[in-house]
Amino acid sequence: xxxxxxxxGFGVELIDNIxxxxxxxxxxxxxxxxxxxxxxxxxxxx
Numbered sequence: 139x140x141x142x143x144x145x146x147g148f149g150v151e152l153i154d155n156i157x158x159x160x161x162x163x164x165x166x167x168x169x170x171x172x173x174x175x176x177x178x179x180x181x182x183x184x
Contacts, residue, residue, distance in 0.1 A: 143149040153159065168180035 145151075166178070166180075171177070171179045171181045
């Protein structure tokens, strides 16, 4: 039997002040590929 909690998110709760612990960092989410230095390609493109 599956028990579904009353709250949204299947019981997962965010920590307090999450924006202070994990602030927004502008820019791409990936590391640049050293093989293609001039191209803005992610590292998994090699």
